[in-house]
Amino acid sequence: MTPLQQGPILLPERIANLIGLGDGLLGQVVGGLIAAFLIANIMLAMTAVAGPWAKRKITAAFTDRIAVNRIGPFGLFIIIADAVRLLSKELIVPEGVDRPAWDLAPIILPASALLGFAVIPMGSGIQLADPETGLVFAFAVASIASLSLVMGGYASNNKYSLMGGLRAVAQNIAYEIPLIVTAASVVIFTGTLQMSEIVAVQREALISITPALTIPQWFAFVNPFAFVLFLVANMAEVGRNPFDIPEAPTEIVAGYQTEYSSVYFVLFYLGEFLHIFLGGALIATLFLGGPAAPIAALEVIPGFVWFLIKIWAVFLLTQWARSAIPRVRIDQLLDIGWKGMLVLSFANLVLTAIIVGVIV
Amino acid sequence: MSLERPKDRDSAGVQRHSADEIADLLGDLVIGREEHINAPGYVIPPDAVQETLSLLKNEAGFDHLSCVTAEERADRYESIYHLKKFDDATQEVSVVVPTAKDNPVSQSAEPVFRTADWHEREAYDLVGIDYEGHPDLRRILLPDTWQGHPLSMDYDQERPQVVSLREGANPLQEDHRDDQDSETMYLNIGPHHPATHGVLHLKATLDGEQVADVDPDIGYLHRCEEQMCQNGTYRYQIMPYPDRWDYISAGLLNEWAYARAAEDLADIEVPEYAQVIRTMGAELCRIAAHMLAVATFALDVYGDFTAIFMYGIREREKVQNILEDLTGQRLMFNYFRLGGVVWDLPEPRDEFFDKTRDFLEELPEALEEFHDLITGNEILQARTIGTGVLPPEVAKSYGATGPVLRGSGVDYDLRRDDPYGYYENLDWDVCVEDGCDNFSRLLVRMNEVEESAKIIEQCVDILEDWPEDERNIQANVPRTLRPDDDTEIYRAVEGAKGELGIYIRADGTEKPARFKIRSPCFSNLQTLPEMSNGEYVPDMVASLGSLDIVLGEVDR
Known part of the structure; x- marks a missing residue:
């Protein structure tokens, strides 16, 4: 990356330059579309690896099993087999579903997550847009997911779905506030909502031993407390154990997705994984220095690889939690959210504000 | 060493009643005596069930109604209440309640022992004895539309019992959505649900996320195990069934x-x-x-x-x-x-x-x-x-x-x-x-x-x-x-889920005349409403899991 005065060159601009369309409107539109197509496909490809294959392999490792190993190397071709299987299934539309809402819900969920990736700096110059309010935009679009869950739950004409949808809303409200308040404490440090700036601030040295062995000023190191808070709130936000109560297979069958089959089910599934990755991307950007290498000596590895490593680490964490941690009850979840997380996150915010005000 | 304890307790605390002492306690209620291999049996009239069981429970300490066996004899129906003590399981008493062939009505034991609820429903379902004062006497193992009582003597095994879906009441069919005034929601949990460990149907009434009422509906896995055992010979043919x-x-x-x-x-x-x-x-x-x-x-x-x-x-x-x-x-x-x-x-x-x-x-x-x-x-x-x-x-x-x-x-x-x-x-x-x-x-x-x-x-x-x-x-x-004619026995062992009891009445042939299974899961499952009413749905699921029922044993 070669940062200019106005900030880094974004991916659409590069593409426009590459195909010789220049800075004009046409260049912006075409470049933007191609860039968006590329980023969306990277994310979808990752989800395809994560969903049918990595998830199985990881869970199997935790539970003493082998998992897929018959089709292709390491069972990787199961991805294709699963895709064929899922897409060739019959789409069952139950009687009495609320049609437009029922059809829209599975589309909104992955769409909201994909939108969020637009402002994430992924390193190696891969960033679709860098508005000044990037962080706000990411949270705003990610929150649309709740709408999809409640739509699906309500429109399905099924009591289990309804309960799942209601649980999802209650949970998301309880955890989105701590999530955003914790993110705000990072903003106090950086003084900007722009994603590229947040990353840039973290590149400064926290402890410098030698030029090659410099520990950067990642906010996970600066404020580990906020980092943990954000991790936990994010777990609830993406609905993974111990907070997977909107689905809660042993209680309410599959929650809001009970009535969905075939392609709609795939879309829901896809959306969930995209949300986990988006959560990982936000954690990486806010707390782990975005696409930066942990020490200067490792900068030979491209930033995009570091970025992927970081969001996969978060994905791994969710899978670990899934295999090992029991699910809390809905009332306990709300207790933790409103009485614990909210208070802690505000305490963190106030403390950060004081420290930044006094020291900086 | 804990194994010594029952003997200690016997000498120290739990009073052991001789058969005659119990007869004295019951007094005029006893209209006859029987001798079962495991316990003395007292024959009482069908309208004195509650009184007798209360006396035995409160005065003599028989606080465990282990099993209720119902059977049809040549000249009468019979309900046998097998009582034990939780403090000393070796002390047993059988209360035999004969009822007339043409009018098999007997007093319900439910007010004294709540476990009698399901046991008497089963007796009504399979044998056809009516229990007066029972709070909810309906079929339990067989569908509501079933004709006749399969373990009664005049039951025609050959007669097909085909009931189309339209004739039978479909428990899932009722539409509760129009009930605008209701504060509660009716939810069918099962028969196919990830948490029911088999085919169990819970009719749950929910108040928000909380369980207002739950009524387990069993019988989906009923395989006539008792009848099959009655058709097998003691020596070899019954042993494979318990598995x-x-x-x-x-x-x-x-x-x-x-x-x-x-x-x-x-x-x-x-x-x-x-x-x-x-x-x-x-x-x-x-x-x-x-x-x-x-x-x-x-x-x-x-x-x-x-x-x-x-x-x-x-x-x-x-x-x-x-x-x-x-x-x-x-x-x-x-x-x-x-x-x-x-x-x-x-x-x-x-x-x-x-x-x-x-x-x-x-x-x-x-x-x-x-x-x-x-x-x-x-x-x-x-x-x-x-x-x-x-x-x-x-x-x-x-x-x-x-x-x-x-x-x-x-x-x-x-x-x-x-x-x-x-x-x-x-x-x-x-x-x-x-x-x-x-x-x-x-x-x-x-x-x-x-x-x-x-x-x-x-x-x-x-x-x-x-x-x-x-x-x-x-x-x-x-x-x-060929055990002797008219000998009866009720014996239990500690199964994985609890007290697994078998009642056998021999009639001198090589097959049992009545073979009754006391399944621990059946009794344990009855406690589910007691445990989960007022709690959250996830807790009800956890309670059900903690009961560790196997539907094969509940329904037999």
Whole structure:
């Protein structure tokens, strides 16, 4: 990356330059579309690896099993087999579903997550847009997911779905506030909502031993407390154990997705994984220095690889939690959210504000 | 040593009533006496059931209505209430209530023992006795549309009972959405639901996320096991069936229930060597069953096929391998015979002993891992401690037994309290927890695995040192058994889920005239509404998991 005065060159601009369309409107539109197509496909490809294959392999490792190993190397071709299987299934539309809402819900969920990736700096110059309010935009679009869950739950004409949808809303409200308040404490440090700036601030040295062995000023190191808070709130936000109560297979069958089959089910599934990755991307950007290498000596590895490593680490964490941690009850979840997380996150915010005000 | 306790208690506390003392207590209520092999029987008129049972419960301390057997005799219907004491299981009384052929109406025992609710419904369903004053006398195992009572004498087995969906009331059909004024929501949980462990249908009324009422609807797995046993000969044909009641690898424990009842009925002495093998096999089964119970309970609380489920299955697999070596089967063992077991330990014996010892050696480590993952986990504790509370008095009244009862702090284990097999000579403890909640029941099961391991270890030592020329695996039992006419027996053993009892009435032929199974799961499941009303749906699911029911045994 070669940062200019106005900030880094974004991916659409590069593409426009590459195909010789220049800075004009046409260049912006075409470049933007191609860039968006590329980023969306990277994310979808990752989800395809994560969903049918990595998830199985990881869970199997935790539970003493082998998992897929018959089709292709390491069972990787199961991805294709699963895709064929899922897409060739019959789409069952139950009687009495609320049609437009029922059809829209599975589309909104992955769409909201994909939108969020637009402002994430992924390193190696891969960033679709860098508005000044990037962080706000990411949270705003990610929150649309709740709408999809409640739509699906309500429109399905099924009591289990309804309960799942209601649980999802209650949970998301309880955890989105701590999530955003914790993110705000990072903003106090950086003084900007722009994603590229947040990353840039973290590149400064926290402890410098030698030029090659410099520990950067990642906010996970600066404020580990906020980092943990954000991790936990994010777990609830993406609905993974111990907070997977909107689905809660042993209680309410599959929650809001009970009535969905075939392609709609795939879309829901896809959306969930995209949300986990988006959560990982936000954690990486806010707390782990975005696409930066942990020490200067490792900068030979491209930033995009570091970025992927970081969001996969978060994905791994969710899978670990899934295999090992029991699910809390809905009332306990709300207790933790409103009485614990909210208070802690505000305490963190106030403390950060004081420290930044006094020291900086 | 805990095994000494019943004897102490007998001399110290629990009063033992002679048959005549009880007759005096009941006074004019008794209109006749019978002698069952296990207990004295008192015949009472059908309108004095409540009075008699209250007297026996309150004055004589018979606080455990173990089973209600209903049968049709040549000239009358009969309900038999098998009573025991939780403090001393060897004290038993049978209350026989004959009712007229043309008007089989008998007073309900439900106000005295709540467990009578389901037992009498079953009696009504299968035999056709009406219980007056029963709060909810409807069919329990068979569908509502069933014609006739299949265990009554005039029932035509050949008549087809085809009821189309339109004729029968479909429990799932009723539409509750238009009920605008209602504050509650009706929800069908099951028969196909991830948490019902089989085909159980819970009719739940929810108030938001909380359970206002739940009514278990059973019978989906009813396979006429009692009738099938009545059509088999004592010697060989009945033994395979018990494996199919509680099919969660508790097979040998179930077989023992039948073996014990039939051996006492026909007066067969089992060689000591066979008793040791039986004890070892039964405890192996108990470990396998408890492992699965713990694993599926974790599954219900964790919500996914998680590590703990697979770890539980892994340990169970090792037990199953040992059982396979011993019996030749992994699930439907059919290993017991009246008077012993079918064959001796597998050759080479050393290999079998080594394998078993290896398993026992690794077990503490595996259990430690379980404790780390389950009982030590704060979230699991928050989920299970104080939920699904079953107070001891309620548990007793419902006839709950096994880990469910012991999790409510009642010290009752038939292996010690009504000794059979080789348990008396071994050193082990009964596990009791007095938390009365889901967590206690979980702890009881995990601790019982350790105790079972202790028993197995001692059995292996004993078997290894057993002189080669004294390895007598079966008593000399005639090829055809014909117990005396009109002898009756009710005998129970400690199955994986609790007190598994068998009632047999012999009529002088080689087949039982009445074969009644007292299933622990059936009684335990009755406590579910008591445990979950007012709690959250997830807690109800956890409570159901902690009851550890097997529908094959509930429905039989």
